[in-house]
Amino acid sequence: MSTHSVSRITVSLAVARKDLAIEWNSKILVNQVAPFSAIVMVLFAFALDNEGILQRVAPGLVWLATLFSMLVVIQRTFAVESADGALDALRVAGIDPSAIFFGKAIALMVQLFALELLLVATAVVLYGVEMSALGFLEVLVTLATATIGLGFVGTIYGGLASAVRGRETLLPLLLLPVVAPVLIGATRATEAAFESGGAKVSEGWPWISLLLMFAVIFGVVGSVAFGPLIDE
């Protein structure tokens, strides 16, 4: 009997494919999370009920709705691991925890990015937000960098909370304060892209650098800390 050596990247991609296949089969993101996100955006519109104000605060609303939706997606991505002891099986299989971390983070990022695109589109339609071509490019870069950071930090805290009783309530408590820099950075960058409140597109790039730094820090932290977090 022999075991083949499989690279960390191969295993990461297998874990990511597996998580995305679970989503494809269950359609939880499409049928439940995306409608939830859209409803949050609609409720914001009802609550503020003023197009001028909505255009001004649209970036913040997009990112708040993203964070709320992200909590649901993270809970789900770790619930599938614990339903039949699969996370235990992954650990027993001797799979490099950093490969599990990157795989789950990639799948989370793909799902978050799709949600964020939906939320930006909703903001354009519901709040009357307008963007220049350069602004649109900046929005895409903001979404990408913020998503990478959120994917990493969401996977770390999802793994941490997965083994704890009362994880449904603990996760928001632990995660939301940590992602405050992403909320601030992504909102400022999106304000610049939307040119909300007289902001200029060029003002967004320093905030994107902050988002990138956040992503790198939590990518490194997660690759080191995820193993001990999910271990006994």
Place this chain on the structure above:
Amino acid sequence: MQSVIELHGVVALLGRFPALAGVDLTVNRGEIVLLQGPNGAGKTSVLRVCAGLLPIERGTGHVLGIDLSTQREAIRSRVGLLGHTNGLYLDLTVSQNISFWASTVGANQAEVEAAMSLMRVDGRLATVKASQLSAGQRRRTALASLIVRRAEVWLLDEPHAGLDSAGRDELDSLLRTAVASGATVVLSSHESERASALASRSVVIDGGRAQ
């Protein structure tokens, strides 16, 4: 005979509770060893220690020559543990579950299909979600996942649970085949008559010790 598992005076804790209170156990290559004992005796804890999941507090333990006190993560890729849960993704089909586990060790599609055929989860069952399977079908899918992982030591906690008579016979046959091709099996089972007939020898675990 070359020993595959060697535990000497192993003490392991579950929280603050001593799950194992000084277990001595030697298992040689190619053996099928049955762990017997009442519920809560420590059978599952012995299997989890051997799988590198439960740390050793005192004593010494080696599996395949790897020190469980200092390198317990290193043993995990070489053993396969099937516990009370099946380790399946309930929203994936049988085929997707087994293919996922195969991809983590570089096993190819032919190996996946062979394992599915061996455990009778091929054909129409291959495209059924794990959540829609019976308990026995889930168990067989989990065993197929274990086969594609090519584990050298099989640690099976109540492997007969949930299987029908034909499934139990096939499992026994599968374990004999695995042993013939070089694997070593340690299992716990409440089906003492069937498991005793299968096993090379039995070890009674009681009160966290091997009797």
